[in-house]
Amino acid sequence: MGTFFGDTSVSTQPACTPATIHHYFSAESWIEGAALDQLDRMARLPGVRSIAAFPDLHPGKYGATGVALLSDRLHPLLVGNDIGCGMSLFELDLPLRKLKLDRAASRLRRFDALAVDDAAGRLDGVGLPGDLFADALGTIGGGNHFCELQAVESLSSPVSGIGRQGLYLLVHSGSRGFGAAVLSDSLSAEPDLMSGLDASSPAGLHWLGRHDQCVAWASLNRILIAEKAASALGADCRLVTDVPHNLVRRSEKGYVHHKGAAAVDPGTIAPLAGSRATLSYIVRATEKVAGSLGGISHGAGRKYDRATMHGRVGRTRSERDDLLRNAWGGIAICDDRALVIEEAPSAYKDAGRVVADLVAAGLVESLAAMRPLVTYKKAVDEEGRARRPDKPDHRQTGRRKHDRY
DNA sequence: ATGTCC
Numbered sequence: 001m002g003t004f005f006g007d008t009s010v011s012t013q014p015a016c017t018p019a020t021i022h023h024y025f026s027a028e029s030w031i032e033g034a035a036l037d038q039l040d041r042m043a044r045l046p047g048v049r050s051i052a053a054f055p056d057l058h059p060g061k062y063g064a065t066g067v068a069l070l071s072d073r074l075h076p077l078l079v080g081n082d083i084g085c086g087m088s089l090f091e092l093d094l095p096l097r098k099l100k101l102d103r104a105a106s107r108l109r110r111f112d113a114l115a116v117d118d119a120a121g122r123l124d125g126v127g128l129p130g131d132l133f134a135d136a137l138g139t140i141g142g143g144n145h146f147c148e149l150q151a152v153e154s155l156s157s158p159v160s161g162i163g164r165q166g167l168y169l170l171v172h173s174g175s176r177g178f179g180a181a182v183l184s185d186s187l188s189a190e191p192d193l194m195s196g197l198d199a200s201s202p203a204g205l206h207w208l209g210r211h212d213q214c215v216a217w218a219s220l221n222r223i224l225i226a227e228k229a230a231s232a233l234g235a236d237c238r239l240v241t242d243v244p245h246n247l248v249r250r251s252e253k254g255y256v257h258h259k260g261a262a263a264v265d266p267g268t269i270a271p272l273a274g275s276r277a278t279l280s281y282i283v284r285a286t287e288k289v290a291g292s293l294g295g296i297s298h299g300a301g302r303k304y305d306r307a308t309m310h311g312r313v314g315r316t317r318s319e320r321d322d323l324l325r326n327a328w329g330g331i332a333i334c335d336d337r338a339l340v341i342e343e344a345p346s347a348y349k350d351a352g353r354v355v356a357d358l359v360a361a362g363l364v365e366s367l368a369a370m371r372p373l374v375t376y377k378k379a380v381d382e383e384g385r386a387r388r389p390d391k392p393d394h395r396q397t398g399r400r401k402h403d404r405y
Numbered sequence: 406a407t408g409t410c411c
Contacts, residue, residue, distance in 0.1 A: 061406085082406045136408070143406055180407040246406090 018043040019070075024292055024361045025055035029353055030303075032057075038064040046195050047073030049254060052292040054261055055357035056301025056349065062194075065260035065302075068295030072254040073196035074204050076211075079246050079257055081183040083211050084218030085174030086244030087262070087271040087298055089282070090226040092167040094235040096151050099167060104149060104233055105331045105374045111232035112140055112147075112379065116224050126216050133217065136176040138224035142336075144299075144343060145173045146276070146377050147229050150370040153279055159269065159367045161240045162282060168370065169229055169237060170271055170280060171222040172299075174246065175214040182210040199255060208248070215247050229376070241269040245298040261295035269367070272358075273299035274351035276343070276375035277326035281355045283364035296363050300351035306342040314341040326372055334377035343377065 021039055025031065035057045042063045043051055049070045057066035062077040069078060116122065116138035120130030123137070140147055150168045162168070175182075186207050187193055197204035219242055230237035244263055249256045256263075262270045264285040272281040278300070285296060304312065314320040314337075323344050324332040334340050358364045 080406065085406080133408095139408095141406075142409090145406085174406075177407060177409095180409085184407090 016044075019048040019050050021051045021053060022292070023053050024363060025053070025057065025357045026360060029055040029349070029357050032059055034059040035064040035066075039067070042067070042069060042078065045071070045075060047071040048075075050293070052261070052295050054292075054295065054297040055354045056260070056297040056299055058302040059305070060259065063259060066297060067259050068261045068293035069257040069259070070251075070254050070293055071196065071257060072199075074199050074207060074248065074255055075196045075257055076183060076186045076207050077193050078259055079211070079248060080259060081180040082174035082246050083179035083182060083214035084216070084244055085179075085246040086172075086218060086222065086242065087273060088171045088219075088222040088226065088242040089240040089271045090169040090171070090230070090237040091161055091240050092169060092230055092233065092235045092237050094167050094233060095165050096167050097165065099373070101329060101331065101373060105333065107232045108147075108149065108229060108374050108376050109333050109379050111229050112376065114138075114228045114232065116228070122220060122224065123217075126220050128213055128216055128220075132213070133176060133178040136178070137217075137221055138228055139176060139221075140173050140225055140376070140378075141176050142339065142378065146375055147171050147173075147225050148276070148280075148372050148376070149229075149374040150280065151373055153369040153371040155368045156366055159282065161238070162368055168240070169226045170273065170370070171225045172273060173218065173222055173225055175218040176221065178217055179214045182207070182214055211248060215244060218244065241271065243268065243270045243298070249294065251294075256293050256295075258295055260298060262298040263294055264289055264296055265294060266290065270296060270298070270364075272297055272351055272355055274372075275300060275345040275348045276330070276332040276372050276377075277345035278348070278351060278372075280370045280372070281351055281366055282368040282370065283355060283358065283366050285364055286362060288362045292361075292363055296358055297354050300348040300354055302347055303349045304347045306347075309342050309344055309347050310338075313344045313346060328371045328373070330372045330374065332375040332377060333379055335380040336378045339377055
């Protein structure tokens with residue numbers, strides 16, 4: 001399966017008028033040329049009417065990430081494999097003054113491996129089959145996914161559910177193997193998926209139905225991750241806001257595809273993630289998001305791709321250790337050496353710059369800045385295996401998949 | 406992104 005943008009067959013199709021591309025970023029936000037090229041290609045895909053591009057725009061596998069795209073055909077490739085991926089913010093019933101950072105970090109070190117209590121019942125509770133990828137439910141996954149303990153660094157305006165003395169969990173995760181299976185099934189059934197699907201065709205209806213399940217699954221997944229993390233800390237958590245950024249929303253105008261663009265409505269409170277060593281933000285969408293197809297940025301956006309990061313940072317053990325601490329005394333938990341490098345804070349743009357562009361465009365008001373205290377990425381056990389609950393290990397032979405610390 | 410290609 002090649003990536004679509006290497007295929008010239010579509011760009012030479014009889015030209016319909018390319019969709020309008022709206023840029024919601026300023027000259028101060030550096031945008032990679034490859035991402036702008038991808039936007040031009042996306043604007044020529046069948047059925048695409050208009051595109052909103054946000055300041056965290058960066059190149060992706062099948063198209064640029066950081067966009068909302070209105071189309072009258074469905075484009076599963078533009079949503080990608082992690083259907084339903086999003087950011088959820090939770091408030092802990094544990095005050096900041098009671099936090100012992102080192103103890104919290106050691107408790108969180110084990111939390112991802114905790115089993116979910118009554119996964120089948122929880123799936124059933126949101127209208128999903130009780131056996132739907134139940135083993136993966138409540139797990140964070142890899143790549144840029146995380147669960148982060150945060151405190152308020154500054155509060156620009158009062159927000160219900162957010163206070164200076166509180167502690168918060170920001171969870172970034174998606175639909176794990178489920179979304180990946182949905183995309184791969186669609187690719188097998190329709191090799192020319194780059195042309196999109198008629199939404200009323202059997203394949204289109206099938207993808208939409210599975211998509212809706214992924215969105216519900218991913219949302220539940222973030223809740224269960226937070227519940228497990230809260231429980232590891234001896235606390236309860238309350239959902240403040242849940243905002244997906246990989247999905248399709250139906251509108252009267254067509255299908256709005258979100259790829260790494262938070263799906264909001266006027267008034268939605270949305271997290272905008274920085275990195276494990278920089279501030280994240282809480283913003284509120286304004287009325288003007290109707291003009292940006294209901295999209296805003298969900299994070300800082302990548303500045304360097306994963307491959308480029310190798311060699312740039314983390315050459316020595318001590319450099320890698322430094323990558324796991326931040327200026328506020330915060331700690332990142334990541335036993336996977338490659339992930340430490342690929343997700344280094346310097347791989348990301350400045351989330352503050354992203355917020356400033358969105359504010360300047362009138363799309364959001366900034367409510368709060370949040371500092372990272374403990375960022376959970378991945379832990380491995382003594383044998384170098386990822387911590388997974390109730391999973392027999394089939395990888396005992398050969399060398400370890402991940403280097404340990 | 407992915408119980409990720411063996």
